[in-house]
Amino acid sequence: xxDLASFTRFARTISAGEMIFSEYEPGDSFYLIQSGRVKISKxxxxxxxxxxxxxxxxxxxxxxxxxxxxxxxxATAVDTVKVLxxxxxxxxxxxxxxxxxxxxxxxxxxxxxxxxxxxxxILTLDDPQAKVADVxxxxxxxxxxxxxxxxxxxxxxxxxxxxxxxxxxxxSPPQVQTILGHxxxxxxxxxxxxxxxxxxxxxxxxxxxxxxxx
Amino acid sequence: xxxxxxxxxxSVLYFQGDLSDKIxxxxxxxxxxxxxxxxxxxxxxxxxxxxxxxGVKSALGKYPREETAQVLTEAQVxxxxxxxxxxxxxxxxxxxxxxLKVFSNxxxxxxxxxxxxxxxxxxxxxxxxxxxAGVYYLKNKQYSQAKYIFGRYxxxxxxxxxxxxxxxxxxxxxxxxxxxxxxxxxAPLVVEGxxxxxxxxxxxxxxxxKEEAEExxxxxxxxxxxxxxxxxxxxFSQEKYKDxxxxxxxxxxxxxxxxxxxxxxxxxxxxxxxxxxxDATIKHYTQFxxxxxxxxxxxxxxxxxxxxxxxxxDAERAKGFYKKIITMETDEDASVRLKAKKSLRLLEEGSRG
Numbered sequence: 001x002x003d004l005a006s007f008t009r010f011a012r013t014i015s016a017g018e019m020i021f022s023e024y025e026p027g028d029s030f031y032l033i034q035s036g037r038v039k040i041s042k043x044x045x046x047x048x049x050x051x052x053x054x055x056x057x058x059x060x061x062x063x064x065x066x067x068x069x070x071x072x073x074x075a076t077a078v079d080t081v082k083v084l085x086x087x088x089x090x091x092x093x094x095x096x097x098x099x100x101x102x103x104x105x106x107x108x109x110x111x112x113x114x115x116x117x118x119x120x121x122i123l124t125l126d127d128p129q130a131k132v133a134d135v136x137x138x139x140x141x142x143x144x145x146x147x148x149x150x151x152x153x154x155x156x157x158x159x160x161x162x163x164x165x166x167x168x169x170x171x172s173p174p175q176v177q178t179i180l181g182h183x184x185x186x187x188x189x190x191x192x193x194x195x196x197x198x199x200x201x202x203x204x205x206x207x208x209x210x211x212x213x214x
Numbered sequence: 215x216x217x218x219x220x221x222x223x224x225s226v227l228y229f230q231g232d233l234s235d236k237i238x239x240x241x242x243x244x245x246x247x248x249x250x251x252x253x254x255x256x257x258x259x260x261x262x263x264x265x266x267x268x269g270v271k272s273a274l275g276k277y278p279r280e281e282t283a284q285v286l287t288e289a290q291v292x293x294x295x296x297x298x299x300x301x302x303x304x305x306x307x308x309x310x311x312x313x314l315k316v317f318s319n320x321x322x323x324x325x326x327x328x329x330x331x332x333x334x335x336x337x338x339x340x341x342x343x344x345x346x347a348g349v350y351y352l353k354n355k356q357y358s359q360a361k362y363i364f365g366r367y368x369x370x371x372x373x374x375x376x377x378x379x380x381x382x383x384x385x386x387x388x389x390x391x392x393x394x395x396x397x398x399x400x401a402p403l404v405v406e407g408x409x410x411x412x413x414x415x416x417x418x419x420x421x422x423x424k425e426e427a428e429e430x431x432x433x434x435x436x437x438x439x440x441x442x443x444x445x446x447x448x449x450f451s452q453e454k455y456k457d458x459x460x461x462x463x464x465x466x467x468x469x470x471x472x473x474x475x476x477x478x479x480x481x482x483x484x485x486x487x488x489x490x491x492x493d494a495t496i497k498h499y500t501q502f503x504x505x506x507x508x509x510x511x512x513x514x515x516x517x518x519x520x521x522x523x524x525x526x527x528d529a530e531r532a533k534g535f536y537k538k539i540i541t542m543e544t545d546e547d548a549s550v551r552l553k554a555k556k557s558l559r560l561l562e563e564g565s566r567g
Contacts, residue, residue: 022347111275
């Protein structure tokens, strides 16, 4: 991060609560967080859903830089946030002058591509139960929503709600609620207010694989 | 140091599903990648070109190989570990740049595939989407959020279908914020969609009944003057200023409905301004202000006067108008006041610098 000193002319401070960009806004810049937290959210139906809370030294808005497509989510400052703001014009200068950052962005892209492909795999399952189960497999693979670092045997706990699972599975929350209730009756999952526990992750792997078209 | 390796025909560099931190460059020979298309389940074969990297994503992202790399004719390859690749790439930033472009295209494509599966293909255009986001925040009394979005909307789509409405919502957000603060006050009355709907204009005391009638019965037949007026507004928003000017003139001359001829008179000035006829703009609005000192668009007229003088290079007169707007305390005109403030600041900075 040593080279960043020469980029202070791109520095911007955003006060807490202020919107940095809105979903659907044409985007021509991306950001590197230097201090403070940034909330990434999206309006889904009638609620604003928080997708992520980002911290230094994470990037956001990076999708816009290469193709200028509209923003896919909204970014709002949680605290007073300091960012470096880059646009298409100075992007190359920055990346060429800061290969370390370019490499981090490259890794971020590989992760995003995988996330999207994985999501696609969930959505192509025909069986709704398999879709729900596959959401947990995805979460387990990425380690994103795993509730505790210490996992006991085949048991996995996830910090997700029914709504989250519904979002990933592309299904309605009531439908997911019914399926999870069914899994709970079969003693395959346990539901808690703040988390969902899968009792045997290997059982879910076998179940999903049996439903995937070869 | 990356290792050079010679591989025979029909050997396999890696299998789909393998976990590995190796990245390859093809130097000579033929290597084919075999993978399953996630969309149609068909097997795809793709030959690597000489000098091309492969195995990059799964190695960098630490996930299983998505394809099988098979040697078709004897191939010379360079094999990097991830740390070796990182050292190499950092010394050759152009390679990273190229990969960034390739990956971002892939990301876009898979993103689109996901969206299609979610049946969001009918999803909003960016313009409508942005507007809808603003409506969401306004409805939920998150005024500063709404203010930001409608402000951006008007920046990107000044002649957009929803620009008139965005302008009004921007004012509602500004006054909501000033009066109540974020999250407080009564829920703003927001009408969604509806092109050309004369919705949500904050009525002044005098015209309140008429405006409210329009608002509460959006499906009601408009009078012929109203129709002509909104047709003209539509021409204006399509940037057909000459046609719009003629249309507004007709309404003013016909004078069938006083309300719409007064409105048209104001819009006529905007057309003159957009057409670059600044002397005519000044003459028009000077007369307009004298004739209608209580017109709801009075403050905007003052702003156009300032703008016209500014365009003519008369900064002093322009400043006079901007200052006048700023001293007029009407919160429904907050957006024009902000614009005036900004213009004034720019002019003053300009004269100092």
